[in-house]
Amino acid sequence: MEKLLKKIKEPRDIKKLDVESLPVLCQQIRERIIEVISQTGGHLASSLGVVELTVALHYVFDSPRDKIIWDVGHQCYSHKILTGRNSRLETLRKFGGLSGFLKMEESPHDVFGAGHASTSLSAALGFAAARDINHDDYDVIAVIGDASLTGGLAFEALNNASQVTKKLIVILNDNEMSISRNVGALSGYLNKIITSPTYNKFKREIEDLIKKIPTIGPNVFRSVRKLEESIKNIIVPGVVFEEMGFNYYGPADGHDVVGLVKTMQNIKKINHQPLIFHVLTKKGKGYSFAENQPEGYHGIKPFNVSCGLGSDECHSKTYSEMFSEAIIEEAEKNKKIIAISAAMETGTGLKQFHEKFPDRFFDVGIAEEHAVTFAAGLAAAGYRPVVAVYSTFLQRAYDQIIHDVALQNLPVVFCIDRAGIVGDDGPTHHGTFDISYLRHVPNIVLCQPADGLSFKEMIHLGLLSDGPFAVRYPRGFLPKENIPGREGVKTGQSLIVKKGKDGAVFALGQEVWTALAAARRLEKEKKKSLAVIDARFVKPLDEKLVMQVLQKYSRVMTIEDGVVAGGFGSALLELSAMKKIKRCHLVPLGLPDIFIEHGSIPELKRKYKLDEDGVFEKFKEFFCSGEKEKE
Numbered sequence: 001m002e003k004l005l006k007k008i009k010e011p012r013d014i015k016k017l018d019v020e021s022l023p024v025l026c027q028q029i030r031e032r033i034i035e036v037i038s039q040t041g042g043h044l045a046s047s048l049g050v051v052e053l054t055v056a057l058h059y060v061f062d063s064p065r066d067k068i069i070w071d072v073g074h075q076c077y078s079h080k081i082l083t084g085r086n087s088r089l090e091t092l093r094k095f096g097g098l099s100g101f102l103k104m105e106e107s108p109h110d111v112f113g114a115g116h117a118s119t120s121l122s123a124a125l126g127f128a129a130a131r132d133i134n135h136d137d138y139d140v141i142a143v144i145g146d147a148s149l150t151g152g153l154a155f156e157a158l159n160n161a162s163q164v165t166k167k168l169i170v171i172l173n174d175n176e177m178s179i180s181r182n183v184g185a186l187s188g189y190l191n192k193i194i195t196s197p198t199y200n201k202f203k204r205e206i207e208d209l210i211k212k213i214p215t216i217g218p219n220v221f222r223s224v225r226k227l228e229e230s231i232k233n234i235i236v237p238g239v240v241f242e243e244m245g246f247n248y249y250g251p252a253d254g255h256d257v258v259g260l261v262k263t264m265q266n267i268k269k270i271n272h273q274p275l276i277f278h279v280l281t282k283k284g285k286g287y288s289f290a291e292n293q294p295e296g297y298h299g300i301k302p303f304n305v306s307c308g309l310g311s312d313e314c315h316s317k318t319y320s321e322m323f324s325e326a327i328i329e330e331a332e333k334n335k336k337i338i339a340i341s342a343a344m345e346t347g348t349g350l351k352q353f354h355e356k357f358p359d360r361f362f363d364v365g366i367a368e369e370h371a372v373t374f375a376a377g378l379a380a381a382g383y384r385p386v387v388a389v390y391s392t393f394l395q396r397a398y399d400q401i402i403h404d405v406a407l408q409n410l411p412v413v414f415c416i417d418r419a420g421i422v423g424d425d426g427p428t429h430h431g432t433f434d435i436s437y438l439r440h441v442p443n444i445v446l447c448q449p450a451d452g453l454s455f456k457e458m459i460h461l462g463l464l465s466d467g468p469f470a471v472r473y474p475r476g477f478l479p480k481e482n483i484p485g486r487e488g489v490k491t492g493q494s495l496i497v498k499k500g501k502d503g504a505v506f507a508l509g510q511e512v513w514t515a516l517a518a519a520r521r522l523e524k525e526k527k528k529s530l531a532v533i534d535a536r537f538v539k540p541l542d543e544k545l546v547m548q549v550l551q552k553y554s555r556v557m558t559i560e561d562g563v564v565a566g567g568f569g570s571a572l573l574e575l576s577a578m579k580k581i582k583r584c585h586l587v588p589l590g591l592p593d594i595f596i597e598h599g600s601i602p603e604l605k606r607k608y609k610l611d612e613d614g615v616f617e618k619f620k621e622f623f624c625s626g627e628k629e630k631e
């Protein structure tokens with residue numbers, strides 16, 4: 001068959017096809033996604049699951065006039081292919097290339113950006129309200145996964161929807177999976193709907209009956225509705241969505257593109273009540289390796305299409321693996337330790353903990369706010385909860401950290417993974433704000449390890465702490481060695497790693513290694529020797545050492561993998577100003593006040609001068625120019 005996909009330059013080209021040819025188009029899109037993601041890596045399984053759904057949406061609706069709003073956005077590859085970006089698909093997630101998520105500045109068809117879960121319903125309601133106020137008539141369609149629907153934000157929007165508008169389409173893309181298996185009562189409820197053919201058959205029959213009555217009087221209609229209500233309450237307990245003011249349609253086969261088109265053409269006409277169209281899909285559909293292992297193929301590195309395997313890579317331990325090991329060791333000794341994940345059991349390294357201590361592990365779903373306050377409750381009741389969470393997702397729980405944990409000085413340990421630049425997932429996922437959003441919270445301890453042993457010791461210290469304790473650490477591999485001359489970690493104490501007389505550098509985490517390498521180069525090439533300090537603690541600061549350094553040297557730099565605004569360097573600047581230090585010029589290195597784009601971690605570090613060459617350049621500019629050291 002001729003390549004249909006070649007003809008599709010924009011969504012209006014799909015509408016020129018007859019509906020019977022859509023399955024072929026879907027097959028070609030699927031092949032294209034597998035081909036490209038095998039080279040670039042990316043979110044394969046979720047994207048493969050929504051090929052038919054995406055084609056049907058673009059066939060029936062008129063994007064960008066109609067607003068299609070995707071939740072999370074990691075399932076958007078078919079949408080990108082159909083909206084003029086197929087020829088650039090190979091650049092997906094690469095520096096300067098297409099984003100792996102929805103991005104408003106990338107295309108008019110990306111009407112709302114995403115990366116974090118559960119945002120689509122609220123955003124869609126905003127669009128719907130604006131449309132209604134303007135007396136416009138376009139459709140607003142939110143596409144949300146069954147796991148994202150469990151997020152509190154989505155619940156808030158569900159609760160509010162019928163008060164805001166009568167015309168909103170919510171497509172519930174139900175593959176029964178979050179990244180791992182979906183959890184929680186709502187997931188159980190959806191499962192009940194899927195497995196309750198009686199109710200769905202009954203509902204269809206009632207609808208057919210209504211259609212067949214030629215002139216249906218209001219009394220008859222009301223009686224039929226009443227009958228339907230009472231029977232469905234017996235057959236499906238709760239009928240949650242209808243009770244919340246939505247018309248519920250489904251469940252429908254999400255891989256029958258022709259059926260989806262027909263149903264969407266019908267539901268498009270409904271404008272008396274918001275509606276939910278429940279569509280059943282299979283994560284990884286059409287690629288057997290992904291279908292059999294949807295979790296492994298959720299976000300994947302480049303792989304070989306024929307055997308599904310990734311290229312062999314040298315695999316030293318990642319920070320997440322070290323966390324996994326450390327928390328198990330601690331939990332074996334302390335029965336009070338409880339681990340909590342917000343739908344990121346595997347990513348954070350809690351899978352083994354879950355297997356070993358099933359009663360002491362909680363996956364609360366995509367619910368970071370709940371995870372934190374739940375931990376606060378456990379801590380208040382005498383347990384030692386550990387919340388393992390990515391830096392970017394913890395942003396959601398800012399108030400819970402302040403109001404529920406820190407204000408009450410509760411001993412919750414936050415293990416903050418993916419801190420700093422995370423790479424190809426880009427601005428929605430970089431963990432570059434956590435120092436700034438935690439540093440000013442009273443009672444909290446915040447630290448970052450520069451090596452594996454210090455990491456373990458920090459977790460141990462956290463579990464002994466009387467109040468909140470946060471350890472941040474980056475994506476990727478641990479350094480192969482420990483810091484030279486390492487000493488045991490003590491709360492609020494930094495470590496001098498290298499002595500020097502021409503200036504000093506405070507660095508955090510893996511930036512300690514970068515600072516050391518750049519300082520050695522400076523010594524060799526410019527004969528300037530710098531002291532390098534592994535700061536270890538952002539809060540409490542090692543004020544004694546910081547003051548000694550600020551008084552001793554006239555030039556001091558700080559380096560952190562995070563935004564400068566409100567970051568670690570800012571803490572030193574504040575201290576220096578407050579203590580009226582006049583002789584020392586202090587310069588913080590870190591990320592500028594912009595959203596950092598996507599690209600590989602080395603590329604981004606090079607661009608923002610946080611790699612060895614960049615730091616060396618900065619050292620040369622700062623430590624080798626002008627006046628001599630005052631010493």
Ligand SMILES: Cc1ncc(C[n+]2csc(CCOP(=O)(O)OP(=O)(O)O)c2C)c(N)n1
Nearest residue numbers: 046115116117145146147148177178179343
């Ligand atoms: C606030 C937040 N927490 C965690 C994540 C990590 N995450 C990305 S996708 C995903 C699962 C989404 O599942 P679902 O909504 O069912 O969509 P599907 O992938 O199944 O299409 C999770 C937990 C996130 N993106 N946002």
